[in-house]
Amino acid sequence: MNAREIEQAYAAARKVYADCGVNTETALAALETVPLSLQCWQGDDVGGFELAGAALSGGGLAVTGNYPGRARTPRELRDDLEKALALIPGRHRVNLHSTYGEFGGEYVPRDSFRPDHFRGWVDWARERGLGLDFNATLFAHPLAESGYTLSHSDQKVRRFWIEHVKRCREIGAWMGEELGTPCGHNLWIPDGSKDETVSRRLRREILRESLDEIYTTTFPRAALKDSVESKLFGIGLESFVVGSHEFYLDWSRNQDVMMCLDMGHYHPTESVAEKISALLTFREELLIHVSRGVKWDSDHVVLFNDELVTLMQEIVRADGLDRVHLALDFFDASINRVGAWVTGARATLKALLFALLEPTERLREREAAGDGFGRLAWLEECKALPLGAVWNEFCSRGRVPAGTEWIEAIRADEARLRERR
Numbered sequence: 116m117n118a119r120e121i122e123q124a125y126a127a128a129r130k131v132y133a134d135c136g137v138n139t140e141t142a143l144a145a146l147e148t149v150p151l152s153l154q155c156w157q158g159d160d161v162g163g164f165e166l167a168g169a170a171l172s173g174g175g176l177a178v179t180g181n182y183p184g185r186a187r188t189p190r191e192l193r194d195d196l197e198k199a200l201a202l203i204p205g206r207h208r209v210n211l212h213s214t215y216g217e218f219g220g221e222y223v224p225r226d227s228f229r230p231d232h233f234r235g236w237v238d239w240a241r242e243r244g245l246g247l248d249f250n251a252t253l254f255a256h257p258l259a260e261s262g263y264t265l266s267h268s269d270q271k272v273r274r275f276w277i278e279h280v281k282r283c284r285e286i287g288a289w290m291g292e293e294l295g296t297p298c299g300h301n302l303w304i305p306d307g308s309k310d311e312t313v314s315r316r317l318r319r320e321i322l323r324e325s326l327d328e329i330y331t332t333t334f335p336r337a338a339l340k341d342s343v344e345s346k347l348f349g350i351g352l353e354s355f356v357v358g359s360h361e362f363y364l365d366w367s368r369n370q371d372v373m374m375c376l377d378m379g380h381y382h383p384t385e386s387v388a389e390k391i392s393a394l395l396t397f398r399e400e401l402l403i404h405v406s407r408g409v410k411w412d413s414d415h416v417v418l419f420n421d422e423l424v425t426l427m428q429e430i431v432r433a434d435g436l437d438r439v440h441l442a443l444d445f446f447d448a449s450i451n452r453v454g455a456w457v458t459g460a461r462a463t464l465k466a467l468l469f470a471l472l473e474p475t476e477r478l479r480e481r482e483a484a485g486d487g488f489g490r491l492a493w494l495e496e497c498k499a500l501p502l503g504a505v506w507n508e509f510c511s512r513g514r515v516p517a518g519t520e521w522i523e524a525i526r527a528d529e530a531r532l533r534e535r536r
């Protein structure tokens with residue numbers, strides 16, 4: 116598709132939307148302001164660069180597949196991120212786990228991580244105008260093996276993890292200050308158990324104490340934005356997860372800490388989209404981990420499907436675009452990893468554009484008039500409006516490939532990845 120074809124198709128689409136009362140220029144302008152946070156861990160199967168760490172183990176997460184080309188060094192990972200970002204329209208952020216520091220060939224225990232271990236990332240991000248987000252890492256570690264970290268009953272183990280999270284929040288705040296854009300620090304812990312657990316209340320009391328201690332330290336909001344992420348179950352954590360939705364919802368109510376809702380962390384028929392308006396009634400901000408659950412997996416590459424579209428509609432309809440942060444969270448080692456990033460990120464932005472192009476005012480009028488049929492019929496008509504033409508225009512303005520060209524760009528990059536062993 117050449118520039119002229121994109122332009123012509125867009126001009127026609129603009130008219131179709133205008134006839135429905137939608138201004139495509141307003142939608143494009145809004146979409147441009149939305150950053151996605153790209154998860155570094157898609158590039159190396161949640162491996163990280165800790166000497167002892169290497170591969171992900173336990174902790175309720177599982178990465179499957181052995182497609183060639185896994186990034187093995189920070190340099191390779193940054194190269195791959197750049198390749199991905201060059202195919203995603205808009206200005207975005209990079210989300211790091213603490214185990215992705217540059218530790219100079221030395222084993223640094225997690226309770227001793229420091230900002231200078233992340234100097235290389237910050238310099239890189241600054242040069243490219245990217246914001247950074249950050250995550251404490253409480254899995255893939257001998258002290259997480261028992262299945263408990265911040266809710267561990269052994270005081271020594273618990274201290275280790277409390278200290279780790281404290282250091283990660285400090286590092287995050289430092290990143291936010293260095294880059295002049297608040298760093299989102301998200302906390303997810305794998306605590307829980309495969310089978311019937313009797314002392315559930317005890318575990319939750321311990322977790323509460325740990326959190327209370329960690330979050331007494333506060334940082335300027337311009338530097339750090341905290342969030343806590345709940346989960347229903349994980350692999351090997353089928354019966355009990357300490358940090359459940361209700362637990363964090365209640366705990367964070369009186370804290371300056373956002374809820375993080377991961378789209379793969381709820382009952383399969385439970386809608387994360389439906390929670391947006393409830394949470395925005397009481398909270399200033401939220402974090403969404405954009406993911407796709409497939410049966411018992413919660414981390415498939417995101418696609419433009421009903422869950423994603425409904426989520427975006429709820430954010431837009433609730434006027435929550437600047438209060439809901441979007442971070443991608445999936446990892447697939449069975450396909451080209453750069454391709455996975457780009458597929459998920461483009462799907463997310465395209466779903467958001469779909470929501471921004473909704474004739475919401477018309478729908479609200481129908482609704483207010485009690486015209487249920489009219490509302491349904493209009494919702495149905497929206498599905499066949501020329502989204503693709505507006506999307507291509509967005510890509511073209513953002514100087515990234517429109518149409519299917521990005522697929523060829525991923526293929527052309529295969530040889531570079533295959534050299535890695």
Ligand code: RNT
Nearest residue numbers: 156250303344346377444
């Ligand atoms: C795990 C959570 C968490 C992780 C990342 C790697 O179930 O979704 O967000 O995916 O921290």
Ligand code: ZN
Nearest residue numbers: 344377404444
């Ligand atoms: Zn998540």
